Amino acid sequence: MTRVLMVTGDFVEDYENMVPFQALLAMGYEVDAVCPDRVAGEVIPTSIHDFEGDQTYTEKRGHNFQLNADFEGVNSSDYDALYIPGGRAPEYLRLNPKVLELVRGFFSANKPVASICHGPQILSAAGVLEGRTVSAYPACEPEMRQSGAEYVCLAVDQAVTDGNLVTAPAWPAHPAMLKQFVALF
Template sequence: MKALILSADNFEDLELFYPLNRFKEAGVDVKIASMEKGIITGKHGYPANVDLTFNDVNPEDYDILVISGGKAPEKVRLDEKALEITKHFFDRNKPVAAICHGVQVLISAGVAKGRKATCYIGVRDDLKVAGADYEDNEVVVDGNLITSRNPNDLYAFGREIVKMIKK
């Protein structure tokens, strides 16, 4: 099992490190991808090492995709390769987990339409306009898609990710 996390500077620290560490605890090979290699820094100052650039990612090599929140998705959604990676996971019905602002990447990739999802309340209207069926719940699972609202929901988000990778 291999997991890929898409992120950039100003990610929500807990929303990146919580799934990263859950994967590591489960023995999953997990990589962080961003626009450039090096260090990205969370909005609370915690650094994360970027393993791959988006251009280096072969999405065929990964089984699950996670998109962390914070302000990072505003940058990630502007990268065409990141959107191609996201579309790949949906086209092949592979698990995708997005929390908080992470759904912005789904919206820009054009994969939110017709899906049940939740997100940070400030992105709710964008998700609805993109054609998603918004639900205000701690976690929403719709087939291969797992979404949560914010760091307070990480326990539910993590629980559903672990269920998905055990299938």
């Protein structure tokens, strides 16, 4: 059975966390959702980001999401793929050395990785984007380019695959992103 590690955290984007988590489970994959300094059974708060005609997205409080695995002791060698959702969580998760070590482990083993919206900020901090073609939420474009990636501005419902990496700009891209991600399994 394919095992997917999902690294998530407080104020992750609700849809980008819950929809892929449930979809991957429904497709028969095992998904462990973890958060630094948290254990299985604890909950994290989420945020709902929407596009309502303003110059940026709006943010509202989302659902609580229950973690199903412990962060402590997680190792990239125990998983077949990595998924990193967006929202606010990547802002602080990218400061965690263990999170960055996990990301590097997936890339050095050439395992499938998917990340959406602000999630690629973690990939940038891990130093794994040099020479890659990536997408992300448009506000992340400067950071993607500074990390040596070729940033592509996609329609909000599209995703791009470069080798073992699938990235997308926001939650409307779930169908495209998930289709491309599981094709790498």
